Amino acid sequence: MSRWLRGLLALGLVAMSTSAFAADAPVRGDVRRGWDAFISKACVRCHAIWGHGGEIGPDLGRTRAGGLTDAELAAAMWNHIPRMWDKKQEEGIPHVAISETEMADLFAYLSFVRALDEPGDPKTGQVLLKEKKCSTCHTVTDEGHGVAPDLRKWAKYRNPAVWAQVMFEHAGKMVEEMKARGITPPTLESADLVHIVSYVRSLSASSDSELLDPGDPVLGEKLFHERKCIQCHSIRGQGGNVGPDLGRRGWVTSFTDVTVKAWNRVGGMRNAMAQRKVEPPKLTPQEMAHIVSFLFASSYADPPGSAERGARLLKDKSCLQCHGAGIGPSLEDFRGRAGPVTVTQALWMHGPTMLERMRDLGIRWPSFTGEEMRDLAAALNEAQPQKGPGPDAPKK
Ligand code: HEC
Ligand code: HEC
Ligand code: HEC
Ligand code: HEC
Structure with a gap:
């Protein structure tokens, strides 16, 4: 395994x-x-x-x-x-x-x-390649017709963002070619591309693989500005409004989904670029990996929590029955550094003891939603939820 x-x-x-x-x-x-x-x-x-x-x-x-x-x-x-x-x-x-x-x-x-996506199924991919008409133009075997490039050369790339880059770059010509042949550009679901890629990969004899550097959302954000995506797209309200906001919550479900969403709307994007005389941006696969990881991170970024609501939660969820009441330690330590990672780590270390104490006192383990977790972190960051450790607060 x-x-x-x-x-x-x-x-x-x-x-x-x-x-x-x-x-x-x-x-x-x-x-x-x-x-x-x-x-x-x-x-x-x-x-x-x-x-x-x-x-x-x-x-x-x-x-x-x-x-x-x-x-x-x-x-x-x-x-x-x-x-x-x-x-x-x-x-x-x-x-x-x-x-x-x-x-x-x-x-x-x-x-x-x-x-990532669950690994695709090569057999389904083979069927889709036909159904979506890709194989009318592209070869994937040695006896192909060769109107368009052999897709097998992309098999060595393991990073799904590569497919975003190549499809993005060639979309203009590909769409023209389709129109010339009376083929309506097919709409894809992200699972379709996952299966297609896994089929193409299964055909590649070479076990070469090209590993791109990890995509870095910070570099991706920089590129998003430098390559002028920001002129037409905003990220949660900041930027242009010619195209859709690419920071909106949950609009993509995976890296492959970014590729597919861009592919499905590439016609409209090309038109917008032509109207504004913006050259379609040239990106290397690595640069695309950075942008994709930035878009993904933006659409799953947590909005800030409310310290005020968090302070109320500490009370309502019975935290203050122990913390600041001599049974649990002070939560002061978290000031300025509380976040999902630090809270979860502390919980991992102290949760079992805390659970036992709650069971002793007949308190039910309080559950949290994501939003409440944000508020809790905000409260721990800012405020002083209680006075300090009680006399028998356990040492960490
Ligand atoms: C009507 C013919 C046609 C169809 C149908 C078609 N393509 Fe293409 N495709 C092309 C052409 C022509 C190019 C090369 C464009 C260029 O040189 O800019 C291309 C380029 C590509 C590239 C970049 C390949 C490279 O080596 O640079 C990828 C990836 C790709 N297509 C994937 C697909 C997928 C996936 C489908 C099915 C959903 C599909 N294509 C359907 C004609 C087609
Ligand atoms: C000239 C304006 C313009 C520029 C520059 C531009 N886009 Fe777009 N983009 C659009 C428009 C318009 C659409 C929607 C097209 C449609 O609905 O048919 C779009 C759609 C998209 C989508 C699909 C979004 C969705 O919600 O389905 C993605 C992804 C995308 N663009 C990524 C990019 C990236 C990455 C860049 C920079 C490398 C970029 N765009 C640069 C105008 C632009
Ligand atoms: C029944 C008493 C009790 C209740 C109720 C309780 N805790 Fe605790 N908590 C403890 C004890 C005891 C510890 C220390 C456990 C240990 O030493 O391993 C602890 C530890 C912690 C820690 C780790 C502290 C550190 O310094 O790393 C955090 C964070 C925490 N509690 C948060 C909460 C929150 C948030 C609530 C309310 C949702 C809550 N606790 C409710 C008893 C309680
Ligand atoms: C002894 C078994 C066990 C171990 C070890 C364990 N978990 Fe779990 N985990 C569970 C069970 C059981 C659930 C379902 C809990 C429930 O339904 O209340 C769960 C649920 C989860 C969930 C929530 C999933 C969801 O979709 O709601 C996450 C995330 C998670 N575990 C992460 C971890 C991580 C990370 C580790 C290692 C640090 C870990 N778990 C170790 C048994 C375990």
């Missing part, structure tokens, strides 16, 4: 730096280290990724297909403490310490999984 999953990592290598937009920005997660932590911290004993791994908890490649923000992930981890803890004891799985950096790595790894 481990070999399979290493292959999985090589698949995309578009590291998402989840923390680029999170409150706890100084801790930047690393996808590869996150995968190591997923194994060494025993997550894999209970959780699978796309069917590979344990079956005690949900498959983390398949739950919530629409994607989660960091705060929503933190809330899901918070809510799962009681069941996870009971299962751990039942199965005799040790509770391993996780540091802040390791938790940031785990967050980066899980958002990377969210950004």
